[in-house]
Amino acid sequence: QVQLVESGGRLVQAGASLRLTCAASGRTFRSSAAGWFRQAPGKEREFVAAMTWTGGSTDYADSVKGRFTIARDIRPDMIYLQMNRLKPEDTAVYYCAVDHDYSELQRGNYDYRGQGTQVTVSS
Numbered sequence: 001q002v003q004l005v006e007s008g009g010r011l012v013q014a015g016a017s018l019r020l021t022c023a024a025s026g027r028t029f030r031s032s033a034a035g036w037f038r039q040a041p042g043k044e045r046e047f048v049a050a051m052t053w054t055g056g057s058t059d060y061a062d063s064v065k066g067r068f069t070i071a072r073d074i075r076p077d078m079i080y081l082q083m084n085r086l087k088p089e090d091t092a093v094y095y096c097a098v099d100h101d102y103s104e105l106q107r108g109n110y111d112y113r114g115q116g117t118q119v120t121v122s123s
Contacts, residue, residue, distance in 0.1 A: 001026050001112075002024060002026035002111070002112040003026055003112075004022050004023070004024050004079075004096050004097070004112060004113065005023045005115070006020060006021070006022045006094065006095065006114045006115065006116060006117040007020070007021050007022075007023075007117055008020040008021045008117060009094060009117030009118045009120075010118075010119070010120070011120045011121075011122065012086055012120070012121055012122070013121070013122050014086060014088055014122065014123050015085060015086065016086050017082070017083060017084045017085075018083045018119065019080060020036070020080065020094055020096075020117060020119070021078060021079075021080055022036075022079040022096030022114060023076070023077070023078060024077040024078065024079060024098070026112075030053065030074055030077065031100070032053055032098040032111070033050060033098065033099050033100070033101065033102035033104075033105050034050065034051055034053070034070070034072050034079045034096065034097070035047070035048070035050035035051070035096070035097050035098070035099070035105040035106075036048040036049045036079075036081045036094055036095065036096055036097070037094070037095045037097055037108070037110075037113075038090075038093065038119075039116075040092040040093075043092075046061065047061055047105075047107075047108050048061050048064055048068065048081070049061070049064065049068055049070040049081060050102060051070050051102075053102075055071075055072065057102065058070055059106050063089075064090075067083065067084050067085045067086075068081060068083050068084070069081070069082040069084075070082075079096045079098075081096075083119070086119075088121045088122065088123045089121075090119060090121050091119060091120050092118075092119060093117065093119075094116060094117055094118075094119055095113050095114055095115075095116045096113070096114050097111075097112060097113040097114070098110060098111060099111045099112075
């Protein structure tokens with residue numbers, strides 16, 4: 001079992017930066033790939049970013065490439081999403097997630113997911 005709790009979401013203006021944090025616990029976290037997804041009202045869940053458990057590989061959605069960066073720490077167990085040059089279309093609930101298989105995250109699947117944190121970007 002892995003427990004994930006996101007924080008850091010809030011209302012910001014377009015062009016601002018924001019860092020989301022996900023606190024993780026559970027014995028399998030350190031061997032799992034980690035990622036972020038988002039879901040806007042009335043829209044499908046969207047893959048945002050993923051990284052392998054070693055951090056050796058990362059992947060990003062085209063819509064956030066060059067603006068968002070995923071990172072993780074192991075002491076304490078944390079997953080981060082640094083978001084720069086935010087746009088109104090980035091408005092969504094953001095979820096962190098883990099999966100034993102990095103390619104599953106890239107395909108939009110996960111073993112565990114947090115409850116989400118709301119990010120709202122005003123124009």
